Amino acid sequence: MAKSKTEETPLMQQHKAIKERYPDAVLLFRVGDFYETFNEDAVIAARVLGIVLTKRANGSASYVDLAGFPHHSLDTYLHKLVKAGHRVAVCDQLEDPKTVKGIVKRGVTEMVTPGVAINDKLLENSSNNFLATVHFGTDTTGVSFLDISTGEFFIAEGSIEYVDKLLQSFRPAEVLFAKQQQKHFKATFGTRFYTYTMDEWIFTTTYAEEILLKHFQTHSLKGYGVDGLPAAIIAAGATLHYLKDTEHPNLQHITRMQRISQEDFLWMDRFTVRNLELLNSSVENGHTLLKVLDNTVTPMGARLLKRWMVFPLRDIKGINERLDTVEYFIKETDLSKSLVHHLKQTGDLERLVSKIPLKKINPREVMQLARSLQQVQAVQALLADTDSDYLRRLNEKLDPCAPLLDRILNEIMENPPVLVNKGGCIKEGVNAELDELRNIANKGKDYLLQIQQKESEATGIPSLKIAFNNVFGYYLEVTNTHKNKVPDRWMRKQTLANAERYITPELKEYEEKIVGAEDKIQVLESRLFDDLVQSLQAFIKPVQEDAQVFARIDCLLCFAQNAMQYKYRRPNITEGFDLVIKEGRHPVIERGLAAGETYVSNDLLLNKEDQQVIILTGPNMSGKSALLRQTALITLMSHMGSFVPATSADIGLTDKIFTRVGASDNLSGGESTFMVEMNETASIINSITARSLVILDEIGRGTSTYDGISIAWSIVEYLHDMTQHRPKTLFATHYHELNELENKHVRVKNFHITNMESGNKIIFLRKLAPGGSRHSFGIHVARMAGMPPELIDRANEVLANLEEKHIDAPLQKNIKQINTPSQKLQLNIFDAHSDVFQQIREKLDTVDINRLTPVEALLKLSEIKNMIG
The missing domain is CATH 3.40.1170.10 (DNA repair protein MutS, domain I)
Structure with a gap:
């Protein structure tokens, strides 16, 4: 057909x-x-x-x-x-x-896929490549994070806000969830992630437990501390299903699951991680806290440092263990230098060992693994007599895997090729058959040279040479000058422009021996290497433990190096609630200063007794935001176990750091600047505790002046009057009216950032001082920004008019020939002659703030707004 x-x-x-x-x-x-x-x-x-x-x-x-x-x-x-x-x-x-x-x-x-990458070109040495799975349970949300390139596997369960924070911290390359939950996921987490959906039946408790128990070869998951986390277990099971579904059946390097407990770490929501610029800068190629602190020398250390930064400890004992070790490294400089030397020679142990079950490890990487284990031996010897309890415990976990190390060194060439089929991978003496085949191949090539010499002498062709190609194997090549000397017993195979090629029976005979031996050598070397790789699997877990110990040592050595190089000091973590910083500095801004420029340090005190809330005013660009952020960063670094940029710091144990800094629209989500601001602030108000640190910068700026002042005022009062909590609060504002709060509330104190006027110029002294500021110096800043002189002159004229006459007088009489919308002006609602103000004040006096619900507060605020209108 x-x-x-x-x-x-x-x-x-x-x-x-x-x-x-x-x-x-x-x-x-x-x-x-x-x-x-x-x-x-x-x-x-x-x-x-x-x-x-x-x-x-x-x-x-x-x-x-x-x-x-x-x-x-x-x-x-x-x-x-x-x-x-x-x-x-x-x-x-x-x-x-x-x-x-x-x-x-x-x-x-x-x-x-983006979340399932093993190839080195797809990965960054200093960053994990996590695959996340989210499962929306009935009451809680479960999430898992797995890095197939290192074998790390984390699971957690909690509120939507908690899972959102984890996603922000782990920054997965890919997120999985059930198809039916697609709309819910997008509505909850937006479109920030690369996502993939799977069938609903995969997200069931029975299937998840079955696949997890089969993988870990256990009868129960109790040993992993995940009891009572059904949604997280479902997420973890779906992750393993996805790996098998994407042709990754060999997962022996995933040896355990680790639970992330919210109670173990200092909490920062995703807004705080963003606002403090821990991992990403708001400007292109800008500095971040991670970038300025990361002086680690191993890939494992760099990845762990990032995790320590987004998950600071909340346990004083654990924090002090790190601080003690950092102090020990500073004192023992010779030991520190030796440890850094050995760590630098260590490869990426986590990713090297993870390639073994995946059958992705090559001969050169196997030798790198051996050299890394030699560094484990050296570090173990260095720490054998250490005085540090923490380092002694870490040292006990190190295992150089002597049988593995010996076998690699005995079987693999010192400088092997990347590809095993290139030959020259297995050492002589490992396999008798391999040695014999190599002898045949090598002697055969020697004999070919003898044939060349013999034929050259017999024919009188001085330029005769023997070569090889894949078409007809070994051949004799004769230039056209001497082709008349070629004997009849030679068989011509190819004619070129300037030469001819021939073969002989003797040449073909030895070719068969040599080529046959080389083919057998390639097969045998591949088999011997595969046997070696198979034997490496028994050592995956101890090598992973070595990698984790090296990562911890690397991070603590990094902290010690930073302390010595940048004059950081040990913080004192206390069970109390006071925050006392002497000569504190911003660790990121300080590192970005030009040569010869010195950062202006500042003292700061926050406590629950008489200085719980600081209202911070001062000129724009004077350094208010820097002071706010440095306070949060010093607190954060302390809980990481790092020394801090200050001459001294007493840090009351902190459970949460909240920041609301600046204004940013969420236009894709249909939210205005003000709505974003209020959402983030409401999240803070509803989550604070007695050990929280709250950083608020320019709250209320996203709406009209009256609304903004009213909201800012009521937020400060709410934070102050929460007698059961009294969170430590820094509140920077351009609403100078808030200075009145110091006279009304005992734990509110006014401070400002100092400046000096020189003629028409303003010099920012960047020093914190008691008392409120009455000017924002916006016109000075406009001049510094390069605004036209005539615009600046007109602004000064308008300002003079406003300062000369009462602010509640008709605007048309105050400012001639200018039509400025009233809501754009900086109005003072505390003018005692304002009838509207008196009515508002009477209304506020009747409100019991301690019993006011959020909804009632919004209704009351709307009522006040209507009175103003």
């Missing part, structure tokens, strides 16, 4: 069958020495990779789009596709084409 014009070729039929199993992935289809993409995948590949898009026949009449690249370029192109947000299925040839008649069997050997 004649073939149909639309009938597909066998190759395309095979491609279609495999593609149907992975419809949402770009399928890289191995054909010979190339990875090919077809149809819509080819269009994507051509666009993302910048490769040529062509067409080729599919059967007798139809054509398909086609784009491909050489197989040895896989790592480069795979990296680009995944970074562009595509899921990629790598389809390899599962048989040797030389041994197969007809079409070669193919199958997907790896599925790579």
Whole structure:
């Protein structure tokens, strides 16, 4: 029967069958020495990779789009596709084409997605690559975070706000959830993450427990401390299902789950992590706290430091253990230098050992693993006689894995190739058959040189040479000058422009011996290396423990180095509630100063007795925000176990740090600046405790002056009058009217940032001083920003008019020839002659703030607003 014009070729039929199993992935289809993409995948590949898009026949009449690249370029192109947000299925040839008649069997050997990346080019040394799974339970939300490249597996459960904070802190590359929860997820967490949805049946307790118990080979999950976390267990089970679904069945390096308990760490919501610029700067290429503190020397240490920063300790004993160790390293400088020397020579132990079960480790990486274990031996010896209890306990956890180390050093060449099939990987003496084959191959090549010399002498051809190619093996090459000397027994194989190539029976005989030996050597070396890698699996857990110990030591050495280099001092963490900082500095701004410039330090006191709330006023650009942030950062660094930029710091144990800084719109979510501001502030108000530190900067700026002052005023009173909590509060504002609060509330104190006027200029002294400021110096700042002189002059004229006459007089009489909307002016609601104010005051006097609910407060605020209108 004649073939149909639309009938597909066998190759395309095979491609279609495999593609149907992975419809949402770009399928890289191995054909010979190339990875090919077809149809819509080819269009994507051509666009993302910048490769040529062509067409080729599919059967007798139809054509398909086609784009491909050489197989040895896989790592480069795979990296680009995944970074562009595509899921990629790598389809390899599962048989040797030389041994197969007809079409070669193919199958997907790896599925790579943003959250499931193992390749070094897809990963950053200093950052984890977490795959997160979120499950919305009936009462709580569960979440898990797994980094397949290191084997770290964390789970947690709690409120939406808690899970949101964890997502902000872990910053996963990919987030999974059930298909039916797609709208809920987007409404809750927005579109900040790369997401993927799975079937609902995967998110069940029975299935989750079954897959987790099977993976960990246990009868119960109690040993992991996850009892009572059903939603988190479901999330963890769905994660393992996804890994198996994406062709990652070998997960022996995932040896445990760790529970993240909210009670163990100082809490910072995602707004605080953002506002304090811990991980990301608000300006391009700007400094962050992580960037200025990170002087770690190992990839494991860099990743752990980031986690310590977003999960500071809340346990005094744990904090002091770190601080004691930092102090010990500062005193023992020789030990510190030696430890840093050995840590620098250590590879990424976590990621090296994780490649073993995934069968992704190469000979050179195995040797790097051995060298890293030698550093474990050296560090263990250095810490054998340490006086530090903490370091002694860490040292007891180190295991150089002597049997593993010895085997690697005895079997692998000192400088092996990256690819085992390149040969020269296994040492001599490991396998007798391998040694014999190498002897044959080496002696055969020596004999070829003898043939060349013998034939050259016999024929009188001085330029005769023996070479090799894949078409007809070894051959004799003669230039045209001497081709008349070639004997009849030689057989001509190829004619070139300037030479001719010949073979002889003797040459072919030795070729068979040499090539046969080399093929056998390659097969045998691969088998011996695979056996070695298989034996490494028994040591995964102890090597992971070594990596974690090295990471801790690295972080603490980093803290010691920072303390010595930048003159940080040890904080005193107390069970009390006072916050006392002497000569505190902002760790990030200080590092960004120009050469020779000195940061102006400041003292600060907050307590529950007489200085609970500081109202901070001062000129724009004077340093109010810097002072607020440095207070939060010094508190945070203390709880990390780091020394701090201050001459001394007494830090009452803090359970939460809240910040509300600046104004930013959420236009995509349909929220105004003011709505975002109020949402974030409400989250703070509803979550504070007696041990909280609250940092508020310019609250109320997103609305009209009357509304803004009213809200700012009532927030301060609410924080002050919460007698059961009294959270330590720093409140920076441009509403100078709030200075009146000091006269009305015993624990509210006014401070300002000092400045000095010199002619028409203002000099910011950046020093904190008691008392409120009455001027914002906005016009001075406008001049410094380069506003036109005529605009500045007019602003001064308007200001003079406003200061000369009463603010509640008709605006038309105060300011001539200018039509300025009243809501834009800086109004004073505390003018005693205002009838409206008297009515508002009478209304406020009748309110019992301690019994007022949030809804009633909003209604009362609306009523006051209508009175003003």
